[in-house]
Amino acid sequence: MPIMHRSHRQHRGKHAAAPQPLLPLSMVEAGQTVELVSIGECRRLRKRLADLGLNVGLNVRVVQNSFAGPLILAVREDARLAIGRGMAQRILVRLPLSTNGHEE
């Protein structure tokens, strides 16, 4: 969490107009909390992820990302989801403006 705060201070106060850069989930380091912005084009995949608790607009914390193989995410409170790297590359996320990673 502390890393996140530092990188975001510069954006604060500029209102929401300053767009946060989007990046694939696969690039997010362990320990960071990010907001899901888009989950690929595949309907089935979107629905499957939503069933497991991952939908657009949600904040998730990356628990493990070894930059090879699947990632582990903390989703909705305390659940841990492993997702394949290929999928994580297609999921776009944004580092949230808010310092409170758990606001809806």
Next chain:
Amino acid sequence: MTTPQIVALAGNPNVGKSTLFNALTGARQHVGNWPGKTVEKVEGLITIGDRQYKVVDLPGTYSLNAYSSEEIIARDFIINEHPAAVVTVVDAANLERTLYLAVQIMELGVPAVLALNMADMAQRRGIRVNTALLAERLGGLPIVETIGSRGAGLNALRQAIYTQTNGTGRTLPQPVDYGQPLEAEIAALQAQIAADPILSRQFRPRWLATKLLENDEDLHARLEGAGYHPLIEAAHAAMERIAAQTGEDAETLITDRRYQMIAKWLRGAVQRPRSGVETRSDRADRVVTHPIWGVPIFLLLMWVIFQFTANVSAPLVDWIDATINGPFTRWAEALLNALSLAETWFGALVINGVIAGVGGVLVFIPVLFFLYLAVAVLEDSGYMARSAFVMDRVMRAIGLHGKSFLPLVVGFGCNVPAIYATRTLEDEDDRKLTAFITTFISCGARLPVYVVFGAAFFGAKAGNLIFGLYLLGIAIALLTGLALKRTVYRHKPPQPFVLELPPYRLPTPRNVWRQVWQRTAQFLRNATTIILAASIVIWFMLALPVRGEGRFNDVRTEDSLFGAVSRTIAPAFEPAGFASWETAGSLITGFVAKEAVISTMSQIYVQTADDAEVAGAEESQPAPRFADEAQELLRSLGEALVLTAQETVNIVPRTVNLLPGVHLGLADWLNRGEEAEETTALQDALIAAFTRTTGSAERGKLAAVAFNVFVLLYVPCMATVAAMRHEFGGRWVLYQSSYALLVAWLAATIVYQGGLLLGIG
């Protein structure tokens, strides 16, 4: 008593649903499969007050979207069977996510009960749930806190089920408010559905309207097929209007809305400490799922499971085998004697057909027991999910699922538990693919064949033959897997890898025991018929004379139906170099059990010597008294149990010895006299026979290799066939066995003909 009312138990995987089910229903359970599916179905009978209930454990699912066979089963059961109540089990520590399924079940309009399970774990993590407030927000839905592993909260749960199945006292759940413009569109579709007498009887109109807007593929296809084209059209038009108005597609809006509702209900009703802290499971996962350390840990655990199914179970397998063939057979003989049936064909059928067949089933009990024990512990502890995580990359490269590894490893011990080990794979196609290739993994029963042939034809270099055969089996399995992925499963979209990693837990003995017992008993029930039938058929073939002067039940093998059939199929092996009725016949009995290849060959090739030896051994001793025999049985069981314990302990030195340069001695509490097997006579006979069939010693050697290749690959033994039929159905078994037979024949022929081309012989 009236027919019991049906209560369904639904919930996500990993919320302790089965544990709660066991606690609720106790021992009165029935295990089977869902019709036409490979998914386990468990039912139990319970009595609450003056009423009886049949509790059905639905498969664990995250939603009712019909994307997997589990979801379709759960959904169809609720829609078609009209359970009197559905208990939705949710994780008290993960309400926000696990309530998602509960909402969908409530939308179906069935009387519901919410069980907040694993309440103790939630409490320990400082999570407080105000159930009264939550129940009030859910329109008076009964909510019960339970701890399935300790059986706590069961009385309250029973009370809630009783109330909810009582026509007047029950509370029906509140519908979710989807807001505008969704509600208007739902109302319009709902009216259209309600106007149709068939649809409105089968489905709750509001639920169907919502699912159609959610673009549920299964329902769209079903309604389209039943001629409801206008309704589907209307749904599509509504979806387009919603997308135009909101800029979002309807299904995303519906999903989001459900999660929003859940968040609203939970606000203030659940207090939890700040999340984001690293849990104990996270710390363990840093090692267990580490990109480097994860793999050796996984391999180590697989090795231990293999040891359990292969070595630890061996003394008990031997004991059962010896008991059936020794005392049990003698008792049966004595009984038949008393009834003066011993000398008749019926007596021979009982002894050589039925008892031998039953024995063939019983020897699998220890093997399956230890497999299921290991699997249950790994599943309950939460490691099984991690194993898929760790092996995903490696196995994906060869077109398999991460969890396919376990069945393949277990297959080296025995293919039967390997078939059942595929149950850890969730996806039906993944399971079938894995089971399909598992039979090419060389099991322990095939090893004696290689050993005898290796010693006979290669002497000290027998190891090369054995090692080569194991490698060939692995190669054929992997190539078959890749080929199937490219052909049969070509159109299947690659399964996205998403997997929940449940927190690590200590498995409860009660739960583990119940799984082990249920699954082992299920194997016995299902395999007995086919194995018994095959044993009896083979006995008849051996007893039935077709030529010569033999009589029924008194005929030389060569002159029996068995001999005739062997002679008929023998020419098929001409290209592979072993076209004699003896080899063909041994392959037939090899279907009963692969190691029977050797016993049949020794029976045929060295029959006279063998007969004399057996007869001498039998007659030199007076028949032991029943009491002595019973005592001996107990003594040998005790010995087998000691050996089992010893083998369990030996896993440690065996594992340490895997490290290069380390050698620990193995524990040896009981001196088992190594049976000095008199195989030299058989070996000489084999060399002579193969040389005779092919015309030269070198060619005979080549044919022997081809024969071993065939034994490795051809139709799995009948116990495996029984297991596969039980799991995947008869048609599938036919495909698999035909393929295996073809591959075996091709490979053996290639070996023999290729060898000849290379100038061997």
